[in-house]
Every structure is written in structure tokens, then in C-alpha cells.
Amino acid sequence: MQDIQEELRDMFLFFPIRLHRFINYIFSFLDEGFSKDLGVLMVLDKYGPMPISRIGNIISVRKSNMTPIIDYLEDLGYVKRNLSSEDRRKIYIEITDEGKMYLENKLDVIDKLIKEKCSNLNDEEIREAIEAVKTITCLIEKIVGPSLHH
Template sequence: MEDERLDKIVDDLYLFFPLFRKKIFKHKRRLHQGKIPHSYYHVLKILDKHGDLPMSEIGRKVHISKSNMTSLIDKLVENGLTERLPDQNDRRVINISITNKGKDILRDWRKYSNNEIKKSLSVLSEEDLEKFYESVENIKDILYKLGND
């Protein structure tokens, strides 16, 4: 693909992500405002999906540095949303586990978030919804091809 076309794609991506966030995820600014930072939800989602994990693995999955993960996990533990558990196979490793309170918060967040996104999309015609769905699937497939860095 020629450089000019790649430059256009890059320019469009810089516009795409803020627009996508503004139009589809606008509700997240209002979500639990002042209660829980959005990064908490990312960590809780990872733990809910993958089970107990070491802090370094969580950080890798949510793209947060180890130094930032330590304070984030400290706050999640302090708020009763996660807990530290010794690894059964290696006593040097401490795993992080989501608590029932963390699962409750995550469930409420998902329910609210999903309803808000559905409201945003409900203004689209069936044809536009189908195009949007296909576009999201295509983008997801292409992003998976880019690798796991």
C-alpha cells in the first residue's frame, strides 16, 4: 500500500478513536462519577474473565505499568474489590482475586454501560446497524492480525 494511503489511514485513526469514544462511550463520563476510576473496571474485567492473576500479568493485559499497578491494586484491595492471595505453586507469587463486592460492582457497571450503548445505537436504522456491526467485526479481525505487543 502506498505511503499516501497509509498516511490517510493514520490521520483517520487519530480522528476515529476520540469520535468513537464520544459517540459510543459518552456515558462513561457519568458512570459512577467520583466513585471509582475507569481503570478499576478494566482490572476487574480482566480478573472476572481470567480468574486469579499475578499483578504483572494484569498490568500486561490492561497495558498499565508495574509501578502504576501497585497503587491501583492497593486501592482495589482497600476498597474491598480485590484481594491478594498467595500462589499455591510458588510462594514468591501473589495473585490478585476479584471479591464478591468487585463482581457486584462490575455486574452493575456492565448492565448500565450496555444499556447506555444500546440507547446510543438505537437511533440507527437496521441498515446502518448492520454496516456498523460488520465494520466493528472487520476492525476487530484486523487488529488481532497486528499481533500481541
């Protein structure tokens, strides 16, 4: 029988692998899979305009890698850059109406995929899974700090 330290180590080592496998499985049914672009749009839609560095912090992408993503989304018309009214040196990224429409369409497809792929789970199992993810998220944030600073 494993002691608690071994179980904790195994959780930290194997949980990300299993989670990555699950995410890849779900998103493999999308034409382009899950992209950082979609993550940026989701963050901006949920939390509102913010600096590039904060978006990168939330989705775990370095600022140097964020600029091409923001440029790409801006070229598509999905985001726009705005100067801060308080500090003109700060640039905030904001999702556009076109970006919101694109995101809504993608999320509809993802919702259908998740519903289909998780159809063998009953409501209680789904609730348990949601609570488990919330618990793991809280534990991770206690260890590494929250990804969102309000």
C-alpha cells in the first residue's frame, strides 16, 4: 500500500497526463482542436479586457508567445487593442463582437461534443466530476497561487 507522499507524487505526475489525454480526446473531434487562440477569447469573454501579460498568465503562455496570438486574433477581427485611460503606456486586449460570435459558435460545438462523449455518465457522476475539478483547482491554487488576480 502506498503512503500519502507516494500517492501525492503520483497524483502530480499522472493527473496532468490523464487530463491532457482527455482534453486531446474531446478536442480531437474539432477540426482545428483546442488552440491558445480559443483560450484567449474565452478568458477575455469571461473576465473582460486585460493586458497581454495577464492573459498569458491565466492560460500559461509567455508574453513573448502571446504577441503573435494577439496579432493573429486582431487580424481576424476577434480582438482589439485599447490604450488604458489611466496609463497610456498600458494596452488592454478586448474581445470584439465578431470574436464573441466566433467563440459562441465554437463553444456550442464543444458543448455538443462533451454531451455526446459524456453521455454514459449520469447526473450524479457529472456533479462529482465537477466537484472534484473544483477541489483540485483549489489545491493547485493553494500550492502555486491563483491564476486570476482581481
